[in-house]
Structures are given as structure tokens and as C-alpha cells.
Amino acid sequence: MKIFRTHALVCSGAQCLSAGGNNFKDALSAEINSAGLQDEVQIVETGCMGSCEMGPMMVVYPEGTVYIKLVPSDAAEIVKEHFLKGRPVKRLMWNASGKEFPTLSEIPFFAKQTKLVLRNCGIINPENIEEYIANDGYLALGKVLTSMKPQEVVDEIKKSGLRGRGGAGFLTGLKWGYVASQQSGDKYVICNADEGDPGAYMDRSVLESDPHTLLEGMIIAGYAVGAIKGYIYVRAEYPLAVKRVALALKHARAFGLLGSNILNSGFSFDIAIRMGAGAFVCGEETALINSIEGKRGEPRKKPPYPSTAGLFDKPTLINNVETFANVPVIIHKGAQFFKKIGTATSPGTKVFSLAGKVNTTGLIEVPLGITLREIVFDIGGGIPEGHSFKGALIGGPSGGVVPAEHLDIAIDYESLDSIGTIMGSGGLIIMDETSCMVDIAKFFLKFTVEESCGKCTPCREGTPQMLKILQRITSGEGMPGDIENLERTGRIISRTSLCGLGQSASNPVLSTIRFFKNEYESHINEKKCPSSVCDMKPKAMENKNGKKIRVRKIA
Amino acid sequence: MEKIKSLEDLKNLRDKAKETLRTRSGDVKVTIFASMGTVGIAAGAREVLKMIISELEKRNFSDVEIIEGGSLGLDVEEPVLTIERAGTKITYGKVTPEMAKQIVIQHVINGQPIGEYVIARSKK
Numbered sequence: 001m002k003i004f005r006t007h008a009l010v011c012s013g014a015q016c017l018s019a020g021g022n023n024f025k026d027a028l029s030a031e032i033n034s035a036g037l038q039d040e041v042q043i044v045e046t047g048c049m050g051s052c053e054m055g056p057m058m059v060v061y062p063e064g065t066v067y068i069k070l071v072p073s074d075a076a077e078i079v080k081e082h083f084l085k086g087r088p089v090k091r092l093m094w095n096a097s098g099k100e101f102p103t104l105s106e107i108p109f110f111a112k113q114t115k116l117v118l119r120n121c122g123i124i125n126p127e128n129i130e131e132y133i134a135n136d137g138y139l140a141l142g143k144v145l146t147s148m149k150p151q152e153v154v155d156e157i158k159k160s161g162l163r164g165r166g167g168a169g170f171l172t173g174l175k176w177g178y179v180a181s182q183q184s185g186d187k188y189v190i191c192n193a194d195e196g197d198p199g200a201y202m203d204r205s206v207l208e209s210d211p212h213t214l215l216e217g218m219i220i221a222g223y224a225v226g227a228i229k230g231y232i233y234v235r236a237e238y239p240l241a242v243k244r245v246a247l248a249l250k251h252a253r254a255f256g257l258l259g260s261n262i263l264n265s266g267f268s269f270d271i272a273i274r275m276g277a278g279a280f281v282c283g284e285e286t287a288l289i290n291s292i293e294g295k296r297g298e299p300r301k302k303p304p305y306p307s308t309a310g311l312f313d314k315p316t317l318i319n320n321v322e323t324f325a326n327v328p329v330i331i332h333k334g335a336q337f338f339k340k341i342g343t344a345t346s347p348g349t350k351v352f353s354l355a356g357k358v359n360t361t362g363l364i365e366v367p368l369g370i371t372l373r374e375i376v377f378d379i380g381g382g383i384p385e386g387h388s389f390k391g392a393l394i395g396g397p398s399g400g401v402v403p404a405e406h407l408d409i410a411i412d413y414e415s416l417d418s419i420g421t422i423m424g425s426g427g428l429i430i431m432d433e434t435s436c437m438v439d440i441a442k443f444f445l446k447f448t449v450e451e452s453c454g455k456c457t458p459c460r461e462g463t464p465q466m467l468k469i470l471q472r473i474t475s476g477e478g479m480p481g482d483i484e485n486l487e488r489t490g491r492i493i494s495r496t497s498l499c500g501l502g503q504s505a506s507n508p509v510l511s512t513i514r515f516f517k518n519e520y521e522s523h524i525n526e527k528k529c530p531s532s533v534c535d536m537k538p539k540a541m542e543n544k545n546g547k548k549i550r551v552r553k554i555a
Numbered sequence: 556m557e558k559i560k561s562l563e564d565l566k567n568l569r570d571k572a573k574e575t576l577r578t579r580s581g582d583v584k585v586t587i588f589a590s591m592g593t594v595g596i597a598a599g600a601r602e603v604l605k606m607i608i609s610e611l612e613k614r615n616f617s618d619v620e621i622i623e624g625g626s627l628g629l630d631v632e633e634p635v636l637t638i639e640r641a642g643t644k645i646t647y648g649k650v651t652p653e654m655a656k657q658i659v660i661q662h663v664i665n666g667q668p669i670g671e672y673v674i675a676r677s678k679k
Contacts, residue, residue: 003612005604005621007578040608061579062620084601086591086623123579133565134572142562256558264560 004042006083011057011122013048013208014201014240020071021056027072028058031079041083047209047244049122051109051362054094059122066094066107109360112379114341114367116349117325121209121363126244129251132212138257140331141216144223145265153224154180157327160335161347166192166283166320167398167424168500169346169413175317178307179225182315187227189218190311190318192288193234193241196280197396198447200427202351203321205363207234207241210325211248215271217324219258220331222269225317230271233288237278245273280451284499285318286310287453298455299499320425322351342368346412350423356393356430359384368412372402375411376430387432391515395424397444398504400511401437420511422504436533437516438523441509442470448505459502462493466509476536478524483513574617584618585663588637592626599651600634606652610659619663632674638662648674 010025025043032041049057054068058078065088067078074092081087094107105111115121124131132138144153158173179187191214195203206214218230234242249271252258260268274292276282282291286300289311310316326348330338339347346368352375355361359381366375372392376382383389392402394411400421402409409415413423431440445467454460466489469482490506497503513520522528527536559565577583589595589604604621611619627635632648636658639645645668647658654672661667668676 002575003608003617004578005608009579040604062583062622082623084591084623085593085596085625086589087625124576130568130572131576133569134576136569138565139562139569142565146562254558256560263562263565 004040005062006041007044007061008041008083009044009046009059009061009122011047011049011055012045012240013052013055013205014238015048015052016055016057017240019055023072024056024058024070024075027075028079031075032083035079035084037079037083044125045127046122046124047126048205048363050113050118050205050364051107051360053359053361060088063088067092068094108381109362109364109379112370112374113365114349115365116329116338116341117206117213117322117351118209118363118365119329120213121205124210126209126211127247129212129248129255132210136332137212137328138216140328141219141257142263144220144331145263145267150180150224150226153220153331156335157224157330160330160338161345162323162326162330162338163346163348163413164320165322165326165350165425167395167422169423172319172323175307175319176221176224178305179227179315179317182308184315185228186312186314187225188311188314188316189222189225189227189230190285190288190292190306190316191218191230191232191321191324192283192285192318193232193238193321194276194283194288195235195238195321195425196278196283196451197398197425197427198444199355199429200353200396200425202353202363202426204238204241205351206321206325207238207245211241211245212252213325213328214245214321215248215252215258217327218271219262219269220327221317221319221324223267225315227317228269230269231274231292231311232271233274233276233282233292235278236275242273242275249273279453280447281453281499281501284501287499288318289316298453299501301498322426343410343412345414350411350426352426352428354380354428354430356428357383357387357432357435358430366411369410371408371410373407375428376407380430383430383432387434390431390433390435391437393429393431393440393444393508394427395422395507396427397447398422398500398507399424399427400507401440401515403515420514421507434531434533436474436529436531437512437519438470438474438529439531439533441512442467442474444508445470445505448501452501452505456496456498456502458493458496459498459505462489462497463502463505465489466493466506470509473520473523474529474534474536476523476527476534478520478527480524482524483517483520486510487513577617578620583620584640585620586639587619587621587663588624588639589621590626590633590635590637591623592633594626594630595633595635598633602652603634603636603650603655606655607659610656611663614660614664616659616664629674635674638668640666644677645673646675646677647672 056070058067154176162172163169193203279297281287282297284299287297291297306316342348349365349367351365449463449467452459490510493506494503634650636650637646
């Protein structure tokens with residue numbers, strides 16, 4: 001057996017790679033070779049470690065030293081000083097207060113997190129199935145296939161109280177039960193990995209850093225509901241994720257953990273990848289099913305729900321990446337263990353991509369019920385440059401805003417619902433007083449206008465009308481009655497749209513009006529943007545000769 | 556790769572794979588501190604370290620972590636090697652690759668310090 005005295009874990013998540021992580025890894029490997037350390041030091045490319053702000057990152061074991069913001073020219077110093085002489089390079093280490101040599105668990109960003117879904121992320125090599133198995137991987141599958149009946153698996157998930165992590169928070173066990181109870185030979189399991197919210201990358205991180213946990217969850221689901229085949233619907237914009245999942249599928253098949261007669265149990269199940277072409281609406285489950293079938297990615301009428309007639313009109317279980325990633329933990333450690341984390345009605349953890357005006361941005365996994373204050377100030381390290389917290393946008397273009405007065409709100413499904421926002425899939429954008437709420441609402445509405453598939457009228461025609469009003473307001477041409485008009489149109493769109501995209505499209509607008517009405521009013525009445533973000537000059541228009549003319553205001 | 560046929564096979568594979576990741580867990584029986592200051596390296600600490608690794612590999616012993624440290628200040632005794640096992644730290648001086656090999660076999664793996672090489676011992 002090959003023993004390496006030092007393991008250098010280099011983050012190879014998409015963020016770190018695009019920050020130049022690849023070049024650093026190459027430089028490091030060249031330096032290690034030239035120092036003759038290739039038999040002593042092992043470079044392991046891991047998935048995302050979470051603190052993307054600090055990338056490219058590297059963690060060196062056995063000491064657990066954390067290096068951040070590495071560039072290729074740092075490689076020589078690290079090899080000569082640390083790997084050769086055992087002297088960690090202080091200038092490149094994460095500067096945690098009071099600790100001279102901080103390890104991951106001593107850095108506040110990591111200390112407050114509870115990692116279930118991301119338990120292996122950044123710790124194992126995602127392209128090596130044995131490292132996943134070493135950390136009890138596929139044991140839950142083994143337990144299910146050897147000692148549990150399908151109904152027992154469904155019951156265990158029901159008992160755990162796990163709720164769908166894709167956004168709506170539907171009880172996962174209940175959904176599994178519906179599909180399991182259908183009398184049909186062909187059933188399907190679909191993993192929704194079509195993550196499209198701006199600024200959100202929780203699913204991508206799981207796919208890139210620990211693809212086997214998703215596969216294990218899907219195979220267990222397949223066994224529980226009696227399915228024959230699974231599909232992972234992932235966006236083509238995630239090339240690294242696609243590559244690693246494809247590799248994981250290949251390895252799992254080679255190890256007999258996927259395919260026919262898994263672990264000699266008589267149960268057969270296989271998984272295929274389907275790539276989406278980047279339509280946001282394909283994250284909606286029925287549109288996604290259409291897309292897998294090769295049809296246009298437009299939502300279907302519900303009912304029938306996918307659990308009775310989904311893919312190819314067969315009963316279909318469709319869950320999000322993060323939901324499936326929770327399954328092996330629940331089976332392996334038991335529903336009771338899972339229920340101890342989080343709150344009574346929202347057990348477990350949630351992964352958020354923390355972005356915006358906060359000191360340490362990145363990917364975090366926190367127990368549900370944690371307060372927003374803890375996330376922003378303890379994990380995120382507060383607001384940079386002496387600004388103050390104004391609000392947090394949670395749930396992406398379908399969510400709403402949490403204002404400063406609700407900073408101590410518990411992050412769980414019920415509490416968020418009570419102030420008119422949603423958990424969503426995990427986008428969390430922090431804003432300070434330099435952000436204009438009207439502008440943010442406009443940004444997200446513009447996104448949904450562009451992504452609306454156009455099948456139903458309220459979403460196709462209604463959202464552009466709202467956008468028009470917002471554009472008018474932010475260019476200093478707002479009129480009295482605009483706010484009421486927005487509210488009324490928004491409510492109509494939510495009630496009458498066909499799918500979740502339209503039903504939630506007006507949330508950012510309605511939510512910002514609810515908590516920051518004064519900002520809308522000052523845009524309209526005083527023609528002023530309190531945060532000086534919006535260009536309040538009326539838009540220039542072109543006349544027939546191509547010359548720009550100012551729109552003249554009515555006296 | 557042969558297919559995994561049963562839960563037992565899977566558990567065996569897990570235990571085997573776990574060994575290769577032990578360095579990252581911090582949960583080990585023996586810790587080897589190698590003094591890798593400039594003096595230590597000049598006195599041959601690199602060769603000692605290489606011998607330790609190859610000997611551990613040969614004997615398939617992975618319940619160990621190797622930490623490179625700076626000099627203890629005891630330059631005259633370099634290369635210095637400290638083995639921590641069961642709460643006791645034992646320091647060896649003027650270690651040659653040949654001595655390192657014996658230390659690995661007798662002390663690291665079998666828990667018998669080699670008295671004639673010891674220069675100091677300390678309890679945790």
C-alpha cells in the first residue's frame with residue numbers, strides 16, 4: 001500500500017478553477033517533482049470547500065493547514081518551506097483571529113456549519129469512488145438492499161421529516177409513498193439538477209465534489225419506489241459537474257453498485273444523464289420531464305402529477321440534488337439522528353450559497369432554524385467596509401426579501417413563509433444600504449421575463465407589464481398609482497399562472513414593496529433613488545434621424 | 556475492478572480504503588515528528604524521512620502521521636526524530652537511515668523504544 005506522509009487537498013470546484021486553481025495545481029505538482037517529493041506528498045483534487053471568496057484554496061494534512069488565494073508562484077515557497085522543512089507559509093494562510101495556525105474547524109466560517117449534504121465536499125477526491133466508500137459511502141445502499149423492504153425505506157424517510165430542498169419544501173417521504181403505491185411496472189426516478197437561480201450553486205457543488213452521494217440517494221429511491229431507471233437532468237453549463245457525474249456512474253457500474261443485480265440482491269437500477277440547454281423553466285418538474293422526452297421545455301397542466309403520470313406517462317419520482325444527497329445520511333444514521341438537527345417541522349440542514357455584500361462569501365450548510373443574523377455575522381463575517389445590513393434576498397427570482405428588522409428570524413420553511421418569502425433552492429444574497437431595492441426587484445423580474453416560456457398568458461404578458469412599470473419608476477418617470485398597479489398585477493399573475501415560475505415571478509416585487517415601500521415612494525414622488533443606484537434621468541429616445549432626444553415631461 | 560457482491564465485501568473495501576485516508580483524519584496511533592530545520596536537512600534528515608516512509612510502506616503500517624517540525628535547538632544531535640506513542644514522546648538523536656529503519660520496526664510498529672539511541676523522553 002502506498003503511504004503519503006502529506007496530503008495536499010487542492011480545491012477543484014468550478015470557482016477555484018476559474019480563479020486560477022488549475023495553474024496552481026500544475027505548478028505545485030511541478031515543484032513537488034523537482035524537489036523529489038512525489039512519493040511523499042499526494043496532491044488530491046477535491047470538490048468545492050465552500051469558502052469560494054478565498055479561492056483557490058488548499059488544505060494540507062496531517063496538520064490541517066489552510067492556504068488561501070493561491071497563485072502559481074506560491075507553489076515553490078510552499079514546497080520548499082512547508083513540504084520540505086515543515087514550516088507552514090504564514091503569509092498564505094487563512095488569517096483567523098488569535099490562531100497562529102488555524103485548521104478548518106477553527107475558522108469561524110466553518111465552525112458554525114453542520115455538514116450532512118456537504119459532508120465529503122472538499123475532503124475526498126470526487127473522481128475516486130474508493131475515497132467515498134472509505135467514508136461509509138454506499139453502506140446505506142447495502143443496508144437497504146440487504147435488510148430493508150421498500151416500504152420500510154419509504155417509512156424511514158417519512159419518519160425523518162425530510163422536506164424537498166428544491167424550494168417548495170414538500171415532504172419527501174410523502175412523495176416517495178405516492179410513487180411507491182402506483183401499480184405500474186415501469187417507474188422512473190429523476191434528479192432535478194437544473195439549477196438556474198442567479199448566484200446559486202449548491203447543486204453544482206454536490207455534483208462536482210461528491211457525485212456518489214447523489215447516485216447512492218437515487219439508487220435507494222429507486223429501490224424504495226420500485227423504479228427501473230433514473231435520469232439526472234443537469235444543465236450543460238456545468239461541464240465539470242457533468243464530467244464528474246459521468247465518471248462516478250462509470251465507477252459505480254464497475255463496482256457493481258449500479259446496473260443489474262446490485263450487490264447480488266436481485267435489484268437492478270441504472271442511471272443516465274440528460275443535459276438541459278439552459279432554460280430556466282426546465283427546472284420546473286413537468287417542463288423538465290417534457291425536455292427529457294425530447295419535447296419543448298414547457299410545463300404541463302397539473303394534475304396529473306408526475307407521481308401518477310410523469311416521464312413517458314409513467315409514475316415518476318422527481319427530487320432535487322440536495323434532497324437525494326440527504327438520503328444516504330438518513331438511512332445510514334437513522335431518522336432519529338436526522339430529526340435532532342434543525343427544527344421540529346423543518347428537520348435537517350440546508351445548503352446556501354452566500355453571496356452579495358458580505359465578507360466571506362461561499363457555500364455554507366447550516367442547521368435549519370439558525371437565525372439570519374448568525375449566517376450573516378458569524379459565518380459570513382459581517383458586512384464589508386463599514387456598511388450596515390439592509391436586507392437579504394432569499395430564494396432567488398422566486399423568493400423575497402428579509403429586511404433588517406427581521407434579522408433574527410429563524411431560517412425554516414414556516415418562518416420564512418410568514419414574512420412572504422420562501423426557502424427556495426438556497427440562493428442567499430446579502431444587501432447593504434448601497435443596494436436599491438427597486439433595482440433588485442427589477443433585476444429579478446427582468447430575469448423571469450426573459451426566462452418565461454410563454455405558454456400561459458399571465459406569465460408571458462403580465463410580467464413584461466410589471467417590468468415596464470419598474471423601468472419607468474427607476475428612470476424617474478414613476479406615476480402615482482404605480483405601486484398599487486404592481487401589487488394588483490403581481491397578485492393576478494401569482495394566482496393564474498400555470499407553473500411555479502409564473503406563480504412566484506412577482507414575489508421579489510411584492511416582497512420589496514411590503515418592506516421597502518418608502519423606497520418606491522421616493523422614486524416616484526421625489527424622483528430620487530435613496531441609494532443612488534438608479535439613473536433617475538428619463539431615458540433618451542431616438543427620433544427618426546437617429547438623433548437622441550430627451551423625453552419631454554408634461555408640465 | 557471486480558464487482559462488489561455483498562455488504563460484507565463493501566465493508567471490507569471500506570476498511571481498506573479508510574487506511575489510505577487516515578492522514579486526513581488525525582486519528583492515528585503513532586505520530587512521528589521529524590526535525591527538518593536547515594541543520595537537520597544538512598545532517599541527512601531527508602534520507603531518514605525517506606527511509607521511514609519506505610519502511611512504513613513495506614510493512615503496510617498506516618496508523619501513523621508524519622509531521623515535519625523545525626529544529627529543537629539540539630543541533631549537535633541532528634537528525635533528530637521524535638516518536639509519540641501512547642502518550643509518551645521519545646526523542647532519538649543522530650539518526651541514520653539504518654537506525655530509522657530499526658526505529659520504525661521496533662518502536663513505531665511494535666512499541667519497543669530502542670534504548671541505546673534515545674536522547675530524551677517526555678510524558679504528555
